[in-house]
Amino acid sequence: MLGKCNKGETPKDRFTAVVSWSISTLRPMIFGIAPYNPILGETHHVSRGNLNVLLEQISHHPPVTAMHAADEKSNVEMIWCTSVETEVHGKRELKLLNHGETYEMNSPKLLIKLFPVPWVNWVGENRIRCHETGLEAELYYGSSSFFGLRGNPRSVKGKIFNSSSLELLYEIDGQWDRTVKLKDVSSGKETVIYNAKEAISGLKSPVVTDPKGVWPSESAVIWGLLSQSILNKDWGRAREEKKEVEEKQRELYREREARGETWAPKHFIVNYSKEGGWDCSPIHKWVPPAPISVPIS
Secondary structure, eight states, rough: OOOHHHHHHSSSHHHHHHHHHHHHTTTOOOOOOOOOOOOTTEEEEEEEEEEEEHHHHHHHTTTTTEEEEEEETTTTTEEEEEHHHSSEEEEEEEEETTTTTEOOOOEEEEEEEOOOSOEEEEEEEEEEEEEEETTEEEEEEEETTTTSSBOOOBBEEEEEEEETOOEEEEEEEETTTSSEEEEETTTEEEEEEEEEEHHHHOOOEEEEGGGEEEEEOOOHHHHHHHHHHHHOOOOHHHHHHHHHHHHHHHHHHHHHHHOOOOOOOOEEEEHHHHHTTEEESSSSSSOOOOOOOOOOO
């Protein structure tokens, strides 16, 4: 879906493609035990086709993840800097370099309910804007009521408009875990811009293509034994593996304190301010191909 964003012939085509891609990044979340607590400097480096993605945990308290993704063939680049606290904060940018367009967007809120049944969902407002074209989208993610008796779970409604004239161009309606439709207000024509079943059913599990190229900081390396224990339903061993990872991090922290060193990310330059929040810039222009890949077919 990301590749379609750069192929749109007009600014409207590209903008609606970005909106549909943004919706596709949401996934239904399963409530359960959460033994993984990302450690400082943890990375995930993966490729799918020409798209290379690199994530690095740049802060532990609060948890902040930086991401740089690039497709040199399509000339597309993404930079995200996301902090998950009571809300999902941070800057997200998608750059269509062939067209000189940058799309800025935020994230909806992550709602966690413990009563009457444990449940997790995405809710609230999501704004997407492109200053170069003047196009803007407002999306609203809905949820059911407290007891689950009213409301439309996993619904999304919104609009795309011209930010300077405020002219309404499109209306958006649907459920982000099923299908989402786009209605052209001038012609009344409706188009399905996102089909979750089609988008997700084609995804495959990542495979290690170059074992020697996998970094020690890779998530699969750090949490490999814990993951295996969970797959084996050996919960006692899982707790021990988690404890071992966390204790090693505490030891590294004590060693840095003793040497008077301050930890710094390897792949990003990071800034923080109360006004602007977290901001990150990749050190390298492009992301290299990864030793872990997701098959396309």
